[in-house]
Amino acid sequence: MADVITSVRASAPLVHCLTNVVVSQFTANVLLAAGAAPAMVHSAEEAGALARVAGGVLVNLGTVTSVTAQAMRVAVKEAAAAGRPWVLDPVAVGPLPWRTELAHELLESAPPAVIRGNPSEILALDGGGTGGRGVDSTDAPVAALAAAGALARRYGCTVAVSGPEDVLTDGTRVVRVANGDPLLPLVTGTGCSLGALVAACTAVTDDALLAATAATGLLTVAGEIAASRSAGPGTFAVALIDALYELSPDQLAEALNLR
Amino acid sequence: MADVITSVRASAPLVHCLTNVVVSQFTANVLLAAGAAPAMVHSAEEAGALARVAGGVLVNLGTVTSVTAQAMRVAVKEAAAAGRPWVLDPVAVGPLPWRTELAHELLESAPPAVIRGNPSEILALDGGGTGGRGVDSTDAPVAALAAAGALARRYGCTVAVSGPEDVLTDGTRVVRVANGDPLLPLVTGTGCSLGALVAACTAVTDDALLAATAATGLLTVAGEIAASRSAGPGTFAVALIDALYELSPDQLAEALNLR
Amino acid sequence: MADVITSVRASAPLVHCLTNVVVSQFTANVLLAAGAAPAMVHSAEEAGALARVAGGVLVNLGTVTSVTAQAMRVAVKEAAAAGRPWVLDPVAVGPLPWRTELAHELLESAPPAVIRGNPSEILALDGGGTGGRGVDSTDAPVAALAAAGALARRYGCTVAVSGPEDVLTDGTRVVRVANGDPLLPLVTGTGCSLGALVAACTAVTDDALLAATAATGLLTVAGEIAASRSAGPGTFAVALIDALYELSPDQLAEALNLR
Numbered sequence: 001m002a003d004v005i006t007s008v009r010a011s012a013p014l015v016h017c018l019t020n021v022v023v024s025q026f027t028a029n030v031l032l033a034a035g036a037a038p039a040m041v042h043s044a045e046e047a048g049a050l051a052r053v054a055g056g057v058l059v060n061l062g063t064v065t066s067v068t069a070q071a072m073r074v075a076v077k078e079a080a081a082a083g084r085p086w087v088l089d090p091v092a093v094g095p096l097p098w099r100t101e102l103a104h105e106l107l108e109s110a111p112p113a114v115i116r117g118n119p120s121e122i123l124a125l126d127g128g129g130t131g132g133r134g135v136d137s138t139d140a141p142v143a144a145l146a147a148a149g150a151l152a153r154r155y156g157c158t159v160a161v162s163g164p165e166d167v168l169t170d171g172t173r174v175v176r177v178a179n180g181d182p183l184l185p186l187v188t189g190t191g192c193s194l195g196a197l198v199a200a201c202t203a204v205t206d207d208a209l210l211a212a213t214a215a216t217g218l219l220t221v222a223g224e225i226a227a228s229r230s231a232g233p234g235t236f237a238v239a240l241i242d243a244l245y246e247l248s249p250d251q252l253a254e255a256l257n258l259r
Numbered sequence: 260m261a262d263v264i265t266s267v268r269a270s271a272p273l274v275h276c277l278t279n280v281v282v283s284q285f286t287a288n289v290l291l292a293a294g295a296a297p298a299m300v301h302s303a304e305e306a307g308a309l310a311r312v313a314g315g316v317l318v319n320l321g322t323v324t325s326v327t328a329q330a331m332r333v334a335v336k337e338a339a340a341a342g343r344p345w346v347l348d349p350v351a352v353g354p355l356p357w358r359t360e361l362a363h364e365l366l367e368s369a370p371p372a373v374i375r376g377n378p379s380e381i382l383a384l385d386g387g388g389t390g391g392r393g394v395d396s397t398d399a400p401v402a403a404l405a406a407a408g409a410l411a412r413r414y415g416c417t418v419a420v421s422g423p424e425d426v427l428t429d430g431t432r433v434v435r436v437a438n439g440d441p442l443l444p445l446v447t448g449t450g451c452s453l454g455a456l457v458a459a460c461t462a463v464t465d466d467a468l469l470a471a472t473a474a475t476g477l478l479t480v481a482g483e484i485a486a487s488r489s490a491g492p493g494t495f496a497v498a499l500i501d502a503l504y505e506l507s508p509d510q511l512a513e514a515l516n517l518r
Numbered sequence: 519m520a521d522v523i524t525s526v527r528a529s530a531p532l533v534h535c536l537t538n539v540v541v542s543q544f545t546a547n548v549l550l551a552a553g554a555a556p557a558m559v560h561s562a563e564e565a566g567a568l569a570r571v572a573g574g575v576l577v578n579l580g581t582v583t584s585v586t587a588q589a590m591r592v593a594v595k596e597a598a599a600a601g602r603p604w605v606l607d608p609v610a611v612g613p614l615p616w617r618t619e620l621a622h623e624l625l626e627s628a629p630p631a632v633i634r635g636n637p638s639e640i641l642a643l644d645g646g647g648t649g650g651r652g653v654d655s656t657d658a659p660v661a662a663l664a665a666a667g668a669l670a671r672r673y674g675c676t677v678a679v680s681g682p683e684d685v686l687t688d689g690t691r692v693v694r695v696a697n698g699d700p701l702l703p704l705v706t707g708t709g710c711s712l713g714a715l716v717a718a719c720t721a722v723t724d725d726a727l728l729a730a731t732a733a734t735g736l737l738t739v740a741g742e743i744a745a746s747r748s749a750g751p752g753t754f755a756v757a758l759i760d761a762l763y764e765l766s767p768d769q770l771a772e773a774l775n776l777r
Binding site: 021029032033040043049068238 | 539541583613614616705749750751752
């Protein structure tokens, strides 16, 4: 796990993020603090060229429009053609039919390395659940474990379900990460930037479950450090970037609480 | 007033924001700190579905394009059909004819609960004034009171005019909020996030003037607390989020300076 | 140099930014802290009207799409017609052919006051270099000096090449600014907001080389102050805004390290 983080810092993988406009700045700063190199290109004219040379590609559906959807289709196709891993963050899939269809279309066009979402999104993506409420989950991660396993086996990928305790599976193995802090969901973009960190980690290891677990551990342990220095979600968001920057692989390994 | 803030925290209303890309992150963090649940969906394909289930809808014209204008039309129509309140923030209406026409079209399609703007925007929306300079106002709030009252009566809504002293009216009653700090306009998105807070408050009370006054009080009192802990606009923006998070309804009631 | 900064604060020039969605918030806050008035309008329907009345116009290609490219074309044309200076930030020009062509089209339609980029972007814009890696430069500023001079003479503009030591030229004179801090490139948008500060400074002086040097000095000296108060890139970004706000023209003149 610590090796993955060390490799990201050593190789500074280019992470092509097709992500939403709400979290773009925070996501870029999270990637920079972790040692990766963010690049955000939203046009169908260019998304393919960047995906082909990126270490990893993130597709986050948060504020997708017909214009950026086209860029996502191109990026996923070209990433797959060039053997680059891509990560799907199916924001608000379930209650919103248009993006739910888009998520399935992208998954069918090329299997992702990792799907990262909240429990409601993972349940909905598997065809079940009642759907969350926008970006909020109305289900616990463990309730989505069966759905996560089914998705993982269907697409040959890893599924990371975020929550107070994160649950990750590649369809066979299951890992739980019991780190984090209640302030994390009070800052917009922490979940979305986890997707970006996962994409960064998939650039340095072929084991997608390891990549997703390392990214999850990094963000949630940094969250614990940040919380100890914060007066509220404002100072927490700032301290989180500092913590990601300074956290050593050894500190991470020691603080990680895997189950 | 304190009850409105308490209700927002207790019910965490979903606030659908069709807002500009400059302030999206800050707006989401303001809503989260205040206890609301932000959701930002920009496509015509989805804006209606979210508006129907949102507690309140914000339409902010800051960086509107032909693509997002279409999403705004759908969101306003569907919010009205489902009986959901919507709030208009007519950013830079006046000097820019295209969005000025769009603002009138949206207002005619369904009356909003609240219009929140700076004095120049409110004057321009009422058909008068010389127009501001982009997002800046060149007029004082009190100079826009007659225009605010006329708009309020025309659409049966509340109009909130922001400035050093905020002036709010439902066409009959007038409230002035004399809280705030000169650092507030030095952080981008404080006015825009006030519009989002107003939308959050309209989700928990049918009295739109009360909702707008509570939101204005919350943001401006939090601004005073933040200013007392800041060295400049950078630290102020961070402290503002913390202050919104920690401010108790009792503290708010005590610090409010209504006239 | 100090006079330029004083003039920006005294006249608060309106800076129309057609910039990327990742850095919009940070750019606006940088401009506000420096005393300028940011305005961001992205639609072809409105970009021209704002460009005609702006003190300076920034065109940053970061997340350009076919929709915003059209707004850029209109803004550059109308800025030129009204005699307003415009600044090009050719983000990721080189490896991405579509925006490279767009950059050349914009430059041919009307000469800019300033082109600000990293060495790889400047080399690529001049038709040479191997191209950088997304927003990263793989070349040193001094390596791009010949290309910068050629571009400056071709368009009759100033070219500012950012890096550990910034190099600026109008095709005849060359200035080097040896201020800054390694934390600057670890915060997304510091380079992009330098482009915006350059646009603000071109609004108050006809000497584009002086404007670009003043803006570069302001940001890099503020970066040094911020670094002395920071624990990492999170606190640094916040302290940078405070430093821009409080830095006096005299302090700037004293700390500047020109070569």
